[in-house]
Amino acid sequence: MTSAFSQAAQARIPGLIARYAEKRGALLPLLWLAQEEQGHVSEEAMKEIAGLLGLTPPQVYETVTFYTMYNRRPIGKYHIQVCRSLMCALVGTDNLLGWIHAKLGIKTGQTTPDGFFTLSQVECLGSCGTGPMMQINDDYYERLTQDKTTRILDDLKREGKCPLATGPFMFPEPTAK
Amino acid sequence: MATHEPLLLKNMSQPGYTGSLADYERAGGYQALKKVLGKIAPADITEMVKKSGLRGRGGAGFPTGVKWSFIPKDHPGPRYLVCNADESEPGTFKDRQLMERDPHQMIEGMILAAYAIGVRTSYIYIRGEFALGAKILERALAEAYQAGYLGADILGSGFALDLYVHRGAGAYICGEETALLESLEGKRGLPRIKPPFPATHGLFQKPTVVNNVETLSNIPHIVNRGPEWFAAIGNPPKSSGTRIFCMSGHVKRPGNYEVPMGITFREMIYDIAGGMRGEKPLKAFIPGGASAAFLMPRHLDVKLDFESVAQAGSMLGSGGITVMEEGTCMVWAAENLLHFFNHESCGKCTPCREGSSWLLQILRRIDHGKGKMDDLATLLRLCGNIAGRTVCAFGDAEIAPITSTLQYFREEYETHIREQRCPFQPQPAPELISVGHEERP
Numbered sequence: 001m002t003s004a005f006s007q008a009a010q011a012r013i014p015g016l017i018a019r020y021a022e023k024r025g026a027l028l029p030l031l032w033l034a035q036e037e038q039g040h041v042s043e044e045a046m047k048e049i050a051g052l053l054g055l056t057p058p059q060v061y062e063t064v065t066f067y068t069m070y071n072r073r074p075i076g077k078y079h080i081q082v083c084r085s086l087m088c089a090l091v092g093t094d095n096l097l098g099w100i101h102a103k104l105g106i107k108t109g110q111t112t113p114d115g116f117f118t119l120s121q122v123e124c125l126g127s128c129g130t131g132p133m134m135q136i137n138d139d140y141y142e143r144l145t146q147d148k149t150t151r152i153l154d155d156l157k158r159e160g161k162c163p164l165a166t167g168p169f170m171f172p173e174p175t176a177k
Numbered sequence: 178m179a180t181h182e183p184l185l186l187k188n189m190s191q192p193g194y195t196g197s198l199a200d201y202e203r204a205g206g207y208q209a210l211k212k213v214l215g216k217i218a219p220a221d222i223t224e225m226v227k228k229s230g231l232r233g234r235g236g237a238g239f240p241t242g243v244k245w246s247f248i249p250k251d252h253p254g255p256r257y258l259v260c261n262a263d264e265s266e267p268g269t270f271k272d273r274q275l276m277e278r279d280p281h282q283m284i285e286g287m288i289l290a291a292y293a294i295g296v297r298t299s300y301i302y303i304r305g306e307f308a309l310g311a312k313i314l315e316r317a318l319a320e321a322y323q324a325g326y327l328g329a330d331i332l333g334s335g336f337a338l339d340l341y342v343h344r345g346a347g348a349y350i351c352g353e354e355t356a357l358l359e360s361l362e363g364k365r366g367l368p369r370i371k372p373p374f375p376a377t378h379g380l381f382q383k384p385t386v387v388n389n390v391e392t393l394s395n396i397p398h399i400v401n402r403g404p405e406w407f408a409a410i411g412n413p414p415k416s417s418g419t420r421i422f423c424m425s426g427h428v429k430r431p432g433n434y435e436v437p438m439g440i441t442f443r444e445m446i447y448d449i450a451g452g453m454r455g456e457k458p459l460k461a462f463i464p465g466g467a468s469a470a471f472l473m474p475r476h477l478d479v480k481l482d483f484e485s486v487a488q489a490g491s492m493l494g495s496g497g498i499t500v501m502e503e504g505t506c507m508v509w510a511a512e513n514l515l516h517f518f519n520h521e522s523c524g525k526c527t528p529c530r531e532g533s534s535w536l537l538q539i540l541r542r543i544d545h546g547k548g549k550m551d552d553l554a555t556l557l558r559l560c561g562n563i564a565g566r567t568v569c570a571f572g573d574a575e576i577a578p579i580t581s582t583l584q585y586f587r588e589e590y591e592t593h594i595r596e597q598r599c600p601f602q603p604q605p606a607p608e609l610i611s612v613g614h615e616e617r618p
């Protein structure tokens with residue numbers, strides 16, 4: 001059987017399991033590891049993890065399905081997650097969704113035909129003072145305007161990264177006295 | 178305006194401060210640890226924290242030293258300390274800043290806490306979305322191990338501690354401490370029925386303390402400068418110390434501000450956060466995160482401390498203050514928050530699971546011009562059937578936006594129903610924002 005984990009990832013597994021008094025404690029970390037490897041957590045990966053932790057596959061599945069961040073099937077290369085909660089909505093979530101729609105032609109739940117971008121709305125991301133904001137894969141983008149949004153999407157498509165990603169976070173930024 | 182010296186944000190407020198170990202040590206970091214290890218007895222640290230009057234910054238405001246003293250003294254086997262870095266309460270974004278900009282401050286606090294309660298293994302439970310924060314913490318932990326602040330024999334004192342980062346994966350309820358422990362054990366994040374409390378039956382059924390990021394970040398300062406000094410800051414005896422308030426919504430200068438507890442909302446909103454963003458007057462504000470009841474302009478002179486906000490009928494909660502200007506639709510605001518609560522209800526108990534979806538449906542109906550006058554009584558009845566009848570405090574949280582907006586803005590609900598439309602323009606484009614129950618793929 002081929003493993004869901006690369007050799008480098010496999011080497012990390014025993015160390016992760018050793019962090020917990022009961023093996024099952026390593027379940028979330030191993031699911032993260034699988035998702036880092038494959039972009040999502042496949043059923044094969046779940047079975048393999050179950051074997052590693054002495055669990056049944058349904059026990060793993062039961063946990064996976066509780067958490068929104070584990071993707072159970074492949075998604076677009078860039079997962080745009082727009083915060084829809086109140087503090088961002090007060091300062092323009094709807095504008096942001098409009099700008100994304102104008103640029104990419106997709107609405108919530110859709111993926112661009114080239115498979116590059118998937119758009120989701122999510123609840124508060126812990127950046128409520130710097131809305132409207134979105135997370136794309138691991139990166140936060142805050143205090144968005146139409147220009148910034150367009151540039152971010154362009155950069156990601158062309159370069160695979162964008163310097164407008166924010167953090168380490170502090171707001172307001174300190175000013176020299 | 179109250180004069181104040183920042184405590185937790187002091188280091189990071191220096192231009193150029195990176196949060197590296199070298200920067201932290203240069204600013205006096207890890208001095209508290211050196212002062213304590215091998216020199217002060219663990220029980221005396223707990224006593225010191227008790228005397229400081231420090232109360233939890235995670236939401237409930239429980240006295241920290243008292244919580245530590247609940248850990249059984251001679252319990253065999255391991256015990257645990259968990260830092261609650263789940264920060265998911267809408268309106269709250271201070272822990273993220275504390276972790277990303279000054280991670281060692283929190284880590285030193287954790288080592289001191291672990292020493293005080295006799296812990297050898299400890300975890301930082303950080304919400305999954307904070308990928309950068311997790312990376313920064315991993316780097317800081319590696320530095321701390323390297324420097325001998327963590328590991329088998331810390332600074333040659335014989336005290337040993339291992340500290341790990343554990344990432345959540347997108348579930349608000351995992352901020353509730355017993356759900357957090359379930360999640361750490363690799364299970365679905367369902368809150369446990371209490372008692373027993375984590376102090377005796379926590380992680381893997383062992384004695385466990387769960388403390389918030391900001392709470393733990395205060396510990397080195399209390400040790401360095403003494404409990405009496407700390408106890409005198411703010412509004413003692415019940416609300417000692419500073420707090421980082423997260424300002425959001427329609428203010429000119431949103432962001433994190435650290436102030437001594439006891440200043441008024443007026444000072445916070447109009448002086449520190451620069452006042453209202455547009456020319457419009459203040460309509461309402463949320464004083465302590467999405468779980469706190471709305472307050473009104475007439476509450477502007479209420480003090481920002483635990484007791485005063487509770488007396489005004491709300492709570493200081495997580496320290497997230499959200500300001501709303503005249504023209505903001507209160508039905509829409511409540512509906513938005515109920516979308517959150519409905520999405521995040523863990524589903525363990527019926528009043529919360531079923532109630533949150535009914536509440537959302539009724540609010541949506543009213544906001545979209547299809548409400549009936551009977552709906553208002555139904556809303557209140559549903560809220561009454563949730564209050565105090567759930568496994569965790571989420572139930573009481575989800576009804577706060579509804580009961581408070583109905584209390585202060587009942588006529589606004591009635592106008593929606595009478596005119597069969599929302600009287601506020603412009604409204605967010607409905608096809609974009611109200612596309613239903615979004616799930617990730």
Ligand SMILES: Cc1cc2nc3c(=O)[nH]c(=O)nc-3n(C[C@H](O)[C@H](O)[C@H](O)COP(=O)(O)O)c2cc1C
Pocket residue numbers: 232233234235236237238239241261262263264265266349350351352353354355387388389390392393569570571574
């Ligand atoms: C629904 C719910 C969500 C919570 N979310 C958080 C959270 O994100 N972060 C946090 O520190 N505490 C949160 N709490 C409070 C914790 O249960 C717990 O009281 C806190 O972590 C204790 O730390 P403290 O004593 O230092 O405040 C939440 C509580 C409830 C009921």
Ligand code: SF4
Pocket residue numbers: 350367368521522523524525526527529530567568569570571572
């Ligand atoms: S009150 Fe809600 S969130 Fe809390 S245990 Fe019950 S269903 Fe879960």
Ligand code: FES
Pocket residue numbers: 083084085086087088089123124125126127128131133267268269
């Ligand atoms: S409300 Fe959008 S990040 Fe908190």
